[in-house]
Amino acid sequence: MTKMPRVSCLIAATLAVALGSAARADQPGLWGVYQTVFKDAKYIDLTHAFEPDQAVWPGFGQAVFEPARAGRRIEGFVEVGDAFTYEQHGFVATAYALPTDQYGTQLDPPAHWDDRGATISDLPATYAIRPLVVINIADQVADDPGYHLAVDDVLAWEADHGRVPAGSVVMVRSDWHKRWRETERFNQKPFPGVGLDALKFLHLERAILFHGHEPLDTDTTPTLEGEYWLMHNHFAQAEGVANLDLVPEAGALIVIGFAKPLGGTGGYARYVAVAPPEWPHGVSVTEVPGAPLPVQPHRLKRDARGVMRPTPVE
Numbered sequence: 001m002t003k004m005p006r007v008s009c010l011i012a013a014t015l016a017v018a019l020g021s022a023a024r025a026d027q028p029g030l031w032g033v034y035q036t037v038f039k040d041a042k043y044i045d046l047t048h049a050f051e052p053d054q055a056v057w058p059g060f061g062q063a064v065f066e067p068a069r070a071g072r073r074i075e076g077f078v079e080v081g082d083a084f085t086y087e088q089h090g091f092v093a094t095a096y097a098l099p100t101d102q103y104g105t106q107l108d109p110p111a112h113w114d115d116r117g118a119t120i121s122d123l124p125a126t127y128a129i130r131p132l133v134v135i136n137i138a139d140q141v142a143d144d145p146g147y148h149l150a151v152d153d154v155l156a157w158e159a160d161h162g163r164v165p166a167g168s169v170v171m172v173r174s175d176w177h178k179r180w181r182e183t184e185r186f187n188q189k190p191f192p193g194v195g196l197d198a199l200k201f202l203h204l205e206r207a208i209l210f211h212g213h214e215p216l217d218t219d220t221t222p223t224l225e226g227e228y229w230l231m232h233n234h235f236a237q238a239e240g241v242a243n244l245d246l247v248p249e250a251g252a253l254i255v256i257g258f259a260k261p262l263g264g265t266g267g268y269a270r271y272v273a274v275a276p277p278e279w280p281h282g283v284s285v286t287e288v289p290g291a292p293l294p295v296q297p298h299r300l301k302r303d304a305r306g307v308m309r310p311t312p313v314e
Contacts, residue, residue, distance in 0.1 A: 038274065042282030044246050046171070046254075046271040048180055050104030052305040055186035055240075057216050061099040065306030068093035092300075094308065101266030102216075105240040107258045111265045113231030120264030123236065130209055131168040132254035132273055133157070134247050137192065138175040146190030147174075148219055149198045154206075161250035166207040169254050173244035176214040180242070186216070193219035196226045203235055212238030212271070238269065246281040247273045 027035065048054070052063050067083035077089070084092050101120075102108070110117025135157045140147040149172050158164060174192035179185060194213055202208045216239050218226035230237055253274040258267035275282055298310040 039285045040277040042275040042277060042279045042284055044243055044273040044275065044282040046241050046243050046247070046273055047105040047269065048177070048240055048242050050268065051307060053183065054104065055180055055183050055216060056099075057102060058187060060102060063099060063103060064097035065302075066095050066097075067302065067306070068095045092308070094306070098268075101261070101264055101268070102239075103266075103268065105242065105269050105271065106238070107256070107267040107269040108227075108231070108237050108239060109265065109267065110231045110234045110236065111263075113228060114234070117231060117234060118236075119262075120258065120267040121260050121262045123258075127209070127256050127258075129253055129255050131165045132247065132252045133161075133164055133168050133170040133208075134173050134244055134249045134252075135170060136173045136244075136249060138173055138245070141174045141176065141192045144190075145192065146220060148193040148195040150195050151198050151201045154198060154201060157249065164202065164206040164208060167209050169238070169256070170202055170208050170211045171238070171241055171244050171247075171254075172211065172213045173247075174214050175245055177240075177242040177244070189220050191215045191217075191220065193217065194226055195219065196221075196229055199226050199230060203230075203233070210236040210238060212241045214241050214244065216240050238271065241271060243273075248275055248279060251276060252279075 050063065052065050054062070056062060067085070070078040070080055070082045070084070072080055078084070082088070086092055102112070107120070107123075109120050109123060111119040111122075135149065135153055137147060137149055137153055140153075154164065164170060172192075172194055176186075176192050192213070192215060194211060196219070199211065199218075202211055218224060218230070218237065218239075227237070255272045255274060257270040257272075259269075260267075273282070277284065296310040298312045300308045301311040303309050303311075
């Protein structure tokens, strides 16, 4: 991972200048902050796209993707049971049979384990954007695939970057995400985790919002003691996170989006890191404005698993 020494100090200085400029700019509210800070920042996606064949906790099955079908007749336009197609109807839609809300990159609320816990639809809008801390244990995991984050790893991070900010999101980089395509191996022990003492330290001593990790379980203990402690103490967590090797260890922000099923016990999440403009990874709004979106290189067609993909004409 590319190092940015004392990046927290650097971004603090950058933000101070930018916010000062924004305050002087002739723009209402936070628009000046967007123009001076966020428009040229680097955005890095930390999310796996979910699909019909991927790593999943062994107790759950795989998703099914298929064409959406008409549920009723609409003025002669479609018959019940018709699959919507570009050729017949001018548009398509997809039906997703998801075996669990614990699928892919996710956000676990306390209700996942606790019958008095907050559900996904109870999480406040203040989850949307937070300081991002990335603690790197990839070297330890390379030597020991079952290595778990320890309090000493947190203290080592603080020796380089200062105190973990209260209310931040702490992501644990293990580089395990690079094995995501190894569907069977991904969840087999040994795999990296987060130790219970480290979780307690981060929440009780540093007052973080939540932590995240790349595997689909918090730890490899027989009782999943870390996840049990988190959920029963009313803390959330992120699982199945990707691309932490492309993010600075300090000084970035994280933008958090998740589906909001009423009473949901898990959440399909989208995590995006926002790094300073000089960071070598990611893309800026200036580089990728997002509208209009790019055209596919070939026409979209469903593959054998129901996923829409650009497919050359044979």
